[in-house]
Amino acid sequence: MPRKEIELEHSIEHLSILDENGSLDQDLMPELSKKQLLRFHRGMLLARRFDERLLLLQRQGHIGTFAPVKGQEAAQIGAVANLKAEDWMLPAFREIAAILWRGTPPSALIIFNAGYNEGGKIPEQQRDFPNAVPVASQLPHAVGVAYGIKYRKKQEVVLTFFGDGATSEGDFHEALNFAAVFGVPAVFVCQNNHWAISVPREKQTKSKTLAQKALAYGIPGIQVDGNDVLAVYAATQEAVDRARSGGGPTLIECITYRLTMHTTVDDPTKYRQEEEVKIWEKRDPLPRFQKFLQEAGHLSEKDIDDLEKEIKEQLDAEWSEAQQQMEKLGNPLDMFEYIYAQLPPYLQEQKEFFSQFIEAQEEADHA
Amino acid sequence: MPELTMVEALNLALRQEMEKDDRVMVLGEDVGVDGGVFRVTDGLIDAFGEERVMDTPLAEGVIVGASLGMAAYGLRPVCEMQFSGFSYFAMHQVEGHVSRLRWRSQGRYTAPMVIRMPYGAGVHALEHHSESKEIYYAHTPGLKMVIPSSPRNARALLVSAIRDPDPVVFFEPKLVYRAFREEVPEEEETFPLGKSRILREGNDLTLISYGAMLHRTLEAAARLSEEEGVEAEVIDLVTIHPLDDKLFTESARKTGRIVIVHEAHRSFGPAGEIMARLIEKSFFYLEAPIQRVTGFDVIVPFFAREQDYLPTVPRILAAAQQALSA
Numbered sequence: 001m002p003r004k005e006i007e008l009e010h011s012i013e014h015l016s017i018l019d020e021n022g023s024l025d026q027d028l029m030p031e032l033s034k035k036q037l038l039r040f041h042r043g044m045l046l047a048r049r050f051d052e053r054l055l056l057l058q059r060q061g062h063i064g065t066f067a068p069v070k071g072q073e074a075a076q077i078g079a080v081a082n083l084k085a086e087d088w089m090l091p092a093f094r095e096i097a098a099i100l101w102r103g104t105p106p107s108a109l110i111i112f113n114a115g116y117n118e119g120g121k122i123p124e125q126q127r128d129f130p131n132a133v134p135v136a137s138q139l140p141h142a143v144g145v146a147y148g149i150k151y152r153k154k155q156e157v158v159l160t161f162f163g164d165g166a167t168s169e170g171d172f173h174e175a176l177n178f179a180a181v182f183g184v185p186a187v188f189v190c191q192n193n194h195w196a197i198s199v200p201r202e203k204q205t206k207s208k209t210l211a212q213k214a215l216a217y218g219i220p221g222i223q224v225d226g227n228d229v230l231a232v233y234a235a236t237q238e239a240v241d242r243a244r245s246g247g248g249p250t251l252i253e254c255i256t257y258r259l260t261m262h263t264t265v266d267d268p269t270k271y272r273q274e275e276e277v278k279i280w281e282k283r284d285p286l287p288r289f290q291k292f293l294q295e296a297g298h299l300s301e302k303d304i305d306d307l308e309k310e311i312k313e314q315l316d317a318e319w320s321e322a323q324q325q326m327e328k329l330g331n332p333l334d335m336f337e338y339i340y341a342q343l344p345p346y347l348q349e350q351k352e353f354f355s356q357f358i359e360a361q362e363e364a365d366h367a
Numbered sequence: 368m369p370e371l372t373m374v375e376a377l378n379l380a381l382r383q384e385m386e387k388d389d390r391v392m393v394l395g396e397d398v399g400v401d402g403g404v405f406r407v408t409d410g411l412i413d414a415f416g417e418e419r420v421m422d423t424p425l426a427e428g429v430i431v432g433a434s435l436g437m438a439a440y441g442l443r444p445v446c447e448m449q450f451s452g453f454s455y456f457a458m459h460q461v462e463g464h465v466s467r468l469r470w471r472s473q474g475r476y477t478a479p480m481v482i483r484m485p486y487g488a489g490v491h492a493l494e495h496h497s498e499s500k501e502i503y504y505a506h507t508p509g510l511k512m513v514i515p516s517s518p519r520n521a522r523a524l525l526v527s528a529i530r531d532p533d534p535v536v537f538f539e540p541k542l543v544y545r546a547f548r549e550e551v552p553e554e555e556e557t558f559p560l561g562k563s564r565i566l567r568e569g570n571d572l573t574l575i576s577y578g579a580m581l582h583r584t585l586e587a588a589a590r591l592s593e594e595e596g597v598e599a600e601v602i603d604l605v606t607i608h609p610l611d612d613k614l615f616t617e618s619a620r621k622t623g624r625i626v627i628v629h630e631a632h633r634s635f636g637p638a639g640e641i642m643a644r645l646i647e648k649s650f651f652y653l654e655a656p657i658q659r660v661t662g663f664d665v666i667v668p669f670f671a672r673e674q675d676y677l678p679t680v681p682r683i684l685a686a687a688q689q690a691l692s693a
């Protein structure tokens with residue numbers, strides 16, 4: 001009974017198509033029409049400006065804590081752009097770009113971030129999940145939805161987002177293992193933005209890449225330049241096609257960077273160097289894509305200016321819309337909604353008590 | 368004596384215990400370089416190094432599970448769940464192992480450890496960040512469940528919790544973290560686990576509360592006194608499990624009228640247990656139905672409505688009137 005080697009033929013592919021300077025590897029360029037490319041651009045720019053707007057609203061005290069997306073727009077848009085309307089998207093808590101792309105209006109996100117559950121309502125036809133705050137907790141759900149798809153022999157695909165920190169959670173491992181064993185149509189998109197609050201990626205795991213974790217579960221894994229919307233698109237397209245044709249799950253690691261704070265209550269200067277941020281600012285996904293589009297003759301300076309103006313107007317309108325809607329959300333009794341299909345008697349009693357209590361208070365205040 | 372916030376007072380407790388006892392370790396998500404998202408562990412990594420102040424991978428199960436191993440090995444881990452709402456990832460470890468190690472090994476191994484976590488509503492936090500589920504832990508034999516309400520008693524309680532031979536779940540009220548300062552002596556101070564305290568004496572009514580809601584209860588007591596001349600006794604429960612029923616059942620014998628205030632959900636909540644003990648031990652002294660002012664049995668709403676969820680001073684006053692009028 002000697003000691004012997006078990007041969008494993010494994011390596012991890014890294015994909016990059018559009019580099020930091022906006023130059024392109026023609027051979028790897030996915031098939032995309034000008035219209036599609038411009039949609040990607042609009043999606044990324046809208047997310048960038050909306051994110052900035054949210055930060056302003058937060059600083060002015062109109063909304064609460066949120067997790068900015070700045071720097072990760074390409075990883076999100078490149079991935080979700082592969083989904084059809086009937087596909088499913090399960091976000092973590094930083095997926096502002098992806099959520100907008102899927103059709104949730106900015107006003108709803110504002111209302112949500114202002115602390116009203118109503119903003120998180122998912123439109124009937126949209127097959128997304130509400131954002132998941134407990135890290136990695138949405139991954140098992142993605143697997144379950146995908147299992148349902150497989151069971152019902154549908155052509156749908158599930159895509160779920162999470163961060164580098166999430167790969168340490170048991171839920172991540174359990175979900176990938178389960179997905180692999182059952183061969184479900186799920187695409188796991190990790191946005192490795194290098195930090196889980198203050199803990200750097202190197203302290204999260206000893207693995208050289210996060211993509212290689214796929215090997216342990218026996219599924220394909222790939223690492224891509226997550227600031228390159230074309231590379232993310234191409235890698236996700238392969239994964240989505242594979243899932244749709246019965247080929248099972250894929251793990252995609254998008255190398256990206258969170259350019260700003262973890263959330264609006266976080267101070268990143270406490271744990272990371274400004275020089276590191278500077279390096280990543282040069283790799284910003286947005287200017288690089290704009291440069292490429294300009295050089296390809298798809299986009300002019302004027303087009304960008306017009307689009308900026310249009311987006312600003314749209315966001316102004318969304319903010320007024322959100323304010324108007326929030327005026328109608330003042331009734332505290334709304335918190336009793338959606339707890340059970342039918343309000344049980346003891347909860348009905350509590351609701352009535354509270355309603356009468358409020359009335360009595362108001363009367364007393366007026367007296 | 369320095370005036371400290373609860374955050375600073377907890378930091379002082381950790382710092383002094385770590386200086387005194389090299390078995391004491393701190394571990395959790397972001398507790399090192401960042402000093403914890405609420406800064407409770409600020410600067411500890413500079414003072415004690417990475418070996419004793421560990422920035423762990425993001426995984427609550429292994430944070431609690433590894434703490435159990437350390438404790439069984441003879442260390443005194445103080446681990447942090449970043450928010451109580453994420454401690455459920457470790458519930459299996461807490462319920463299945465931490466609470467049972469002494470029993471399962473028939474005393475061979477024990478798990479003297481502290482699981483700290485911020486809890487409660489009122490600070491405009493995200494979903495899962497505002498819950499008050501002390502009952503999960505209070506319902507688990509083998510654990511102690513403690514909730515401080517002020518900087519000074521937080522410091523004393525944390526020291527006692529670290530030295531306690533049993534595992535202690537230590538809930539920190541976020542709403543109080545930086546709400547006010549209090550004098551905290553430099554020298555050692557402890558507070559026995561399993562004991563409540565009287566914060567205000569009175570003969571007309573007993574108000575029982577703890578944690579963040581204690582401050583609203585005190586405010587209600589002050590108003591009752593000023594506006595109605597009603598003198599309420601106010602009890603800070605401090606330890607939720609094991610419950611110090613001696614103090615409140617005696618108070619009930621004196622006043623005969625009881626209001627219990629907490630932000631946890633009402634059904635099967637701490638107030639229910641307190642009422643049961645009152646009925647068992649002071650039934651014949653009660654002069655009015657016991658009132659409870661609690662969070663509703665709804666999922667804690669997002670922050671736009673969290674103040675509606677939480678007990679308010681007017682709700683406490685209304686309950687007090689009920690108790691007084693019967």
Ligand SMILES: Cc1ncc(C[n+]2csc(CCOP(=O)(O)OP(=O)(O)O)c2C)c(N)n1
Nearest residue numbers: 094133134135163164165166195196197453
């Ligand atoms: C289970 C759980 N534990 C702790 C937290 C607190 N927390 C929120 S985000 C975060 C870091 C997440 O890092 P990562 O998965 O890399 O995602 P990123 O924030 O970088 O997008 C932590 C620790 C949480 N939300 N859920």
